[in-house]
Amino acid sequence: MKLDNIFDSALKDTLFTDKSVLQISYKPDKIPHRDEQIEHVASILAPVLRGERPSNLFLYGKTGTGKTLSVKFVKDKLIKRAEEAGVNLRIEYINCKLQKVADTEYRILATLISKLGGSVPATGLPTDQVYSRFIELVDEKKQLFVIIFDEIDHALKKISDNFIYSLTRLNSELSLAQISIIGISNDITFLENIDPRVRSSLGEEEVVFPPYNALQLQDILQERCMDAFKEGVVDEGVIAKCAAFAAREHGDARRALDLMRIAGELSERDGSRKVDLKYIDLANKKIERDKVLDIVETEPKQFQLVLYSILQLTKEMKKKNISEKMFTGDVYNCYQDVCTKTKNECLTQRRISDIIAEIDMLGLINARVISKGRHGRTREIKHLISDNILDKVEAILVDGLGL
């Protein structure tokens, strides 16, 4: 019986000792190649042990460079030491990217309050009341309060700058407690286009997390694989390749770990006793594939319509065997046809232009602005979806659009 085999192998032949080690949520007890940053952060925050307010701190670096991990690491140690030293210290971590948790001013305050042990209704209260409730709670005893805003750029896109600004100015209103803010962002340009007042108050100190290089990634993987996999399952070469893959993607450690985990899962499913080189390739494809499919599926209808039009046009071009270059105008015409056919409302060219630019940002298409001289300026568009998932993508689109 085939099923039995599957279940049997799931029970017996697992390659992992502890898969969670490779998951993002895992907190290792050492963080290789981040000593400098960790020390820096620690030295900035150290004054809390003397009961002084530390400077506000701003961290940036691309995804998967260990920002969150390092901060949490320092946070835990610091809390421990503060307890020993008898300092009243609170450090709260908030991820602004998680919608429903903290992507509006109100919600951020609400989460903070609930972490402080208070409670507010999920909705219905005026924001300034929540605000004063928060102040009240913080100020009820002498303490240092450090708030960590992860992915702060996400929040500030939606919320007005002066929320953070007023948070930083809050100290003057507090008599007993003191507040410090740690902002984490993976968009380096983010600080440049916000209110300068916020910039200077938030960025009293800055720490940059550079991307890992291939060798460092290799170290990290090595370390984790020792705990995650059984012995002899993963070869040196496999780790090296995995590191190389991730290093190409701006040194994203998260990516490297995902790759490793999925490669492990795939080879386990195959009943292999080792994680082979080929599984890294497979895993890479799978990640890519899942990412693309996920994007296509979750984008709004108008995006799907545009993407569908682009795919249709590519097909037509191939049939007629002309070069597969297409321009905004072509796409718009095709899009209009598709809209009438599917009875969707048709947006302006202006909007489609923006949508095309956005799909470009998502990496599904390549849209380059070129000038064709007398024949105007336009975008030259080409889709980047690899052939082996084209059918799947199309199926999703057809399904989603009710064609």
Place this chain on the structure above:
DNA sequence: AGGTATTCACATGAAACTATTCTCTGAGTTAGG
């Protein structure tokens, strides 16, 4: 031939409009005293 001016087909920006979701207020309701 070489230089300048035009012109195309959109790109890019700003402002206004619209529909939907959130916030906030006060009236009405409930339960306990």
Place this chain on the structure above:
DNA sequence: TAACTCAGAGAATAGTTTCATGTGAATACCTGT
């Protein structure tokens, strides 16, 4: 009477349209040799 609920006014927000302006180079048009 205090607490709670809930409808509807008003504000915030996202997505879009309208209007306006900008852009790079192939091409048309000169100009003097």
